[in-house]
Amino acid sequence: MIKTRHKSMKAYGDLLAAANEQLKIINQPDTLPKFEAKFRETGEEKLLANEIEILQVNIGKMCNQVCKHCHVDAGPDRKEIMIRETMQFCIDALAKTNIQTVDITGGAPEMNPDFKWFVSEIRKLNRHIIVRSNLTILVSNGFKDYPKFLADNNVEIISSLPYYTASNTDRQRGDGVFDKSIEAIKILNEFGYGKEGTGLILNLVYNPVGAFLPPKQEALEKDYKRELWNKFSIVFNNLYTITNLPISRFLDYLIESGNYLSYMNKLISAFNPAAALNVMCRNTISVGWDGRLYDCDFNQMLELPLTDGMPHHIKDFDIKLFNRRPIITGRHCYGCTAGAGSSCGGATT
Amino acid sequence: METYYNPEDLPKFNTMKEGSPELWKKFYDWYGAVFAEGALSEREKALIALAVAHAVQCPYCIDAYTQASLEKGSNLEQMTEAVHVASAIRGGASLVHGVQMKNVHSKLSM
Numbered sequence: 001m002i003k004t005r006h007k008s009m010k011a012y013g014d015l016l017a018a019a020n021e022q023l024k025i026i027n028q029p030d031t032l033p034k035f036e037a038k039f040r041e042t043g044e045e046k047l048l049a050n051e052i053e054i055l056q057v058n059i060g061k062m063c064n065q066v067c068k069h070c071h072v073d074a075g076p077d078r079k080e081i082m083i084r085e086t087m088q089f090c091i092d093a094l095a096k097t098n099i100q101t102v103d104i105t106g107g108a109p110e111m112n113p114d115f116k117w118f119v120s121e122i123r124k125l126n127r128h129i130i131v132r133s134n135l136t137i138l139v140s141n142g143f144k145d146y147p148k149f150l151a152d153n154n155v156e157i158i159s160s161l162p163y164y165t166a167s168n169t170d171r172q173r174g175d176g177v178f179d180k181s182i183e184a185i186k187i188l189n190e191f192g193y194g195k196e197g198t199g200l201i202l203n204l205v206y207n208p209v210g211a212f213l214p215p216k217q218e219a220l221e222k223d224y225k226r227e228l229w230n231k232f233s234i235v236f237n238n239l240y241t242i243t244n245l246p247i248s249r250f251l252d253y254l255i256e257s258g259n260y261l262s263y264m265n266k267l268i269s270a271f272n273p274a275a276a277l278n279v280m281c282r283n284t285i286s287v288g289w290d291g292r293l294y295d296c297d298f299n300q301m302l303e304l305p306l307t308d309g310m311p312h313h314i315k316d317f318d319i320k321l322f323n324r325r326p327i328i329t330g331r332h333c334y335g336c337t338a339g340a341g342s343s344c345g346g347a348t349t
Numbered sequence: 350m351e352t353y354y355n356p357e358d359l360p361k362f363n364t365m366k367e368g369s370p371e372l373w374k375k376f377y378d379w380y381g382a383v384f385a386e387g388a389l390s391e392r393e394k395a396l397i398a399l400a401v402a403h404a405v406q407c408p409y410c411i412d413a414y415t416q417a418s419l420e421k422g423s424n425l426e427q428m429t430e431a432v433h434v435a436s437a438i439r440g441g442a443s444l445v446h447g448v449q450m451k452n453v454h455s456k457l458s459m
Contacts, residue, residue, distance in 0.1 A: 168424055208419070215422035219390060223422055 004174070005066040008075035009249060016252050017073055019303040025255070026246060026331045032264055035333045042273040047327045049295070052319055053283040056103040056344070057082070057090055058297060059115065060289050063107040064137050067160075067173045069207060069250040071301050074107040081111075086291040086314065087118045093317035094125055103284075103344065105132040105297060110146055123153050130156045132344075135184040136177055147184075151191040156201040158240070158344070161185075162209050164227040172209045185234045194236040203238045205346075211259035213270060213339050214241035217347040240346025243267075245298050245335035267334035275341025278348035281327050287314050295327045297344070298335075304328045359409045392421035399428060400435035 009017040016022060039047055061078035063070075094102065102122050109115055109131055122129050131150060137143050150157060159181070163169050166178035185194070185202070192198035204224065208214050221239035228234050244250045246264060254260040286294040291314040294300040305312050307326050341348030366373030384394050395417040402410030418428050 163424065165424055165426070167426075210419065212416055212419045215392070215420055219386075219392060220422045223392075 005068065005075070005249075007066065007077045008061075008073045009252060010073055011075065011077040014252065016248075016255075019301065022247055022251055023302060023304075023330070025251065025260075032261075032331060033268060035329045035331050035337075038268070038271055038334075039276055039329070039337075041271070042276045044277070047276070047279070047282070047329055047333075049322055049325045049327055050282045052097075052099055052285050052322055054101045054103055054280075054285075055090065055094060055099050055287065056105060056284050056297060057087075057287045058105050058107070058289055058300060059087070059109050059112045059118065060107045062111045063134065064111065064140060065108070065134055065174055065177065067249070068253060069172055069209075069244050071245055071248045071250060071298060072107060073248045073301070078107065080289045082114070082289045082291075084114045084117065086289075087114055087121070089291055089314040089317070090118075090287060091121050091125070093314055093319075094122065094127060097317075097319045099127070099319070101128045101130065103130040103132070105344075108134050108137045110137045110143055116149060119149075119153055119155060128156065129153065130158055132158050134173075135159045135161070135181040138184040138187065139180050147187050147191050147193075151188075151193065151200055154199065156203070157188065157193060158203045158205060159185075160205040160207060161224075162205075162207045164224050164231075168209045172207065182228075182232050182234065185228075185236065186232070189234055194234070202236045203240055204236050206239055206241045207244055211254060211257065211263045211266075213266065214243055214342070214347075216340065217241040238346070240344075241340070241342070242344070242346060243335045243338055243342035245332050247298060247332050248301055264331065264334065267338045270338035271334065272337060272339060272341060272349060274349045275339070276337040278341055278343075279327075279333070279336045280343035280345065280348070281336075284344075285322060291315060293317075298332055299328055302330070302332065304330070354408050356412065359412060362409070390421075392418070392423055395421045396423055396427060396431045400431040403432050404435040404439055 005012075036046075058072070060081035061072055061074045062076065062081060063074035063078070064076060066075045104118070106112070110133065112118070119129060119131070138146050160173070161169060161181055162172045169178035169181065170176065188202055189195065191200065193200045194202035206214055206220055206224070214220070217239060220241060224239050225235070228236070246254055246260070246267075251260070254263050281295040281299075284296060286297050286300050288294060288300050292300075293306050293310070293312055293314060294304065295306060305328075307328055310321060310325055311318055336342045336348075363373075384391065384398070389397075395414055398410065399414040399418050402414050415428065
């Protein structure tokens, strides 16, 4: 079992906290096929973006948890937080487009002091809002009114619960996280989240707690629903299975545990052309805490900006330019194309 | 060769088709059909395979079906119970032969 962290890799001064160090490892072994070559098995020459349907905004790296697999290297010590001026650029960008979905992530996005303002402003534009909540923040002091706020604003909640037992969940997310998560889901259920007919959506996320691929989404969702109802009388809408990408803390875990090459080979041998054609970066633009633009949240953490010639900051957002842009790829992209595929909305095939 | 069992041999399993492609194809198709979702779920089948792997003490199979069980959504508690089932059957199979011992003992003893 890998070490429990109480702070981010950056706070510990780990070499691997730097994006360029991660890229050195991901790009290094010549024995592994390059993603760009493998992608051609889809019949398409290059991975190009389609029309943007989702604006994913990472409003900060601060988090009350320090999960072992976190691709953001988030934690209580991280100070990178989106300021209101940058949020206003996001609102301005939305206002001049037809993008229907805003996906707010972090860190724990609720910890951004302007979180409620941002949600309220997006709401005025009548767009669908998703918040990626870690659940435990919703039962933490200072945040206990957030479930009501989210319900009042009809915000869809997507939350990681990597397994339906405490032992697996806590091994990945920290001691006591499972119990607090269940407590939060009970409160969300009381507001109508996860219940049919309320329109309040609560989706859960499964991440493998280790160096293996996720199970089939539908089969696991049945197990989750049965176990969580039988043991805790709680409900949710959908389960999303998400593959861990070999970056940041999960990359550190793969190396520490001696699983890096076998995991990469597993991802590569499970390459699915159908999943590769459905990757989320085709219809998403990712905004960093400082307003910089990326193809996805993973490229954001690897500090791989949009291709040359594109606007690189949300204040210069021009949706017409992004359509058909070449997406920046690397071996980390094998995480989204393995098996049934993986995206922030779960399996893609 | 330092040991009879080498983890690197597991991915070479399909080289067994080289001696008899027809038989390999029959095995491969049948094997795939056996583990497909049916009256039992894929997760349940992987757990059965894991238990049997322990009963037949095949290290390749233990490796493969530990991974398969995880990737079908099983947890350590479920996998451990499956191994106990295999162990109980193995232990019970020895113990039940004790009846034969008793039969012989009975026949030979005054």
